[in-house]
Amino acid sequence: MKKQAIKSTRYFSNQMLEDSRQQGDQLADNCIQLVFEQVGMTGLRTFFQWLVKEDFDWKNQLDFVQKYFQENAVFPSFYQEREFQRGLDFAQKHQADIALMLGCLSLPYCYAGADGAKVLWMSERIGKDTRKRLEETGSFVFGVLNPKQWKISEAGIPIAMLRILKVRLMHASIRFFTLHHQTWNTKDWGLPVNQEDMAGTNLAFSYIVIVGMRKNNLSFTEQEAEAYLHTWNVINVMMGVDIGLLPQNLREAFVLAKAIAKRQFRTSEEGVGLTKSLLKALEEFIENPLLKTIPSAFMRHLLGKEVADLLQIPNNPLEERLVPFIPVKAVFGF
Template sequence: MGGYDFASLNKPLIYTGALKKGAVKRLKDTLEFWVNVTREDALKVNSEAYQLIVRTRLMHSYARLKIKEKSESWNSEKWGEPINHWDMIATYTGFSLVFLQGLKKLGIKISAEEEKGVFHLWKYIGYLLSIPAAFLPDTRQQAVQQFYWWATLQEEGDEDSARLADALLQENMDNTIYKFKFQRKMLRHAHQSVNWFLLDKEVLERLQIPRPPVVFSAFPKMVLKGNQLAQKRYLKTPQRYAKLVEIGNKQQMEVLKDYLEHTPKDFHY
């Protein structure tokens, strides 16, 4: 959600008609990508995860060519090339640096070895997505520096940003994983509360994300407390740590299964 606050980064989504299609398919695609590429031994050549990366690389290339071919109003001087390397690196940072920062804010303790592993993994994924390896950071310090310089050149969120943010919240209502409307509404409020917990007030205002009902404001704190308790229980020994990884993997695979089953079939490739 926070990435929508960078106006130029969003323009390829606008020009490819993502708003008209809604956020259900995009969220399914992103979830399917993330879950598959982060499993153990996932990135062997021609594995399912490897093929997802190649598919994403081809999709980026196709979108880049078509935007330039079909859209006379694309402003290269203002926005750069569609889906350019620096914007791709910023997106990669969302899966590494910003991801780690969000987890820490939600009470997750991350070791130096785990942090190093996250950056190593996403450097390789970024390379497979066509970003030159020399451009990709190896450490949190390098990522912070890169992200800072990139952010200084970005315009703040605009009307398109707010529309994309609204579409992402609306995904909770459009998705059919939960049968009843009141359940979907509760999920939307839960996601609003997490946004209000993780994002700065200025970003929330620019993206026009409504404040959730008061009763949902405690939800992120409950997540934080649950994470802290789980870590106390499972981080005492390597065996317990392995059990926590096993539990997390099972939960993530179940969520992916739900999305794959409930995304309308005409949304699939």
């Protein structure tokens, strides 16, 4: 058997990641600033409501917003059609498992980042209407991973690209709103929805999903996993993540994930609160009252004891031992 070559990796210094906390997304931030200057805070809030809706009629927006969509609905230079499609095929094949990872691994993984969790908590929508936010996140993830949504277009732009570009503006809006209230400590926490946090979120939805699926003993090839990572890299660079913070392979993803976790993972009131709200929302999907503790057991199994403890996820040893043998559809219905 031919021995696989060890893939090269960059290393991400503490200073580099610290600097990235002071960086947002200038292109999207400029667009949101123009919206504010033209229609004021009330108009910007109305625009934000459009951004979070399943409405892709971008031709009815302000002229410079239309220009934003026209100019940025393009694939990045590193895009490889075959790899990208292979990543989409992988997602279609493992939809139910990815849905499980989304709720029980990706989101709590993000909440473990104490400084990044602050903006999620301050936005209030997650704590107050977690189920709706969870459904919106699911719609985005499975929308951009749906091959059909890369073929169906609205006024010449694929629906999947419109989803991505809308979320990019939504992130810029959240940055604007959070800074406008002047309670955000930029010096200590970095910008709201900054580059390090966006890079961490990319990992949560790509590499960390792969790690969780392997932990659940799912079978797939290294090539499929690399393709899935490539697909998310393409999505995230279009969403405004600095290309220098996108892992070029799974080994590099491991290195970056460790670097960010070392800097950001710790117990916080916001992370614990978000996780508690998420668990409550997931439990609402389960009809059988005897299975209500299963989401927390899945979380502890997938996240590992250290991260689960810092998020104060309830410990259910019996259910946790049973988790590897529980069919996802039997519990959550997806």
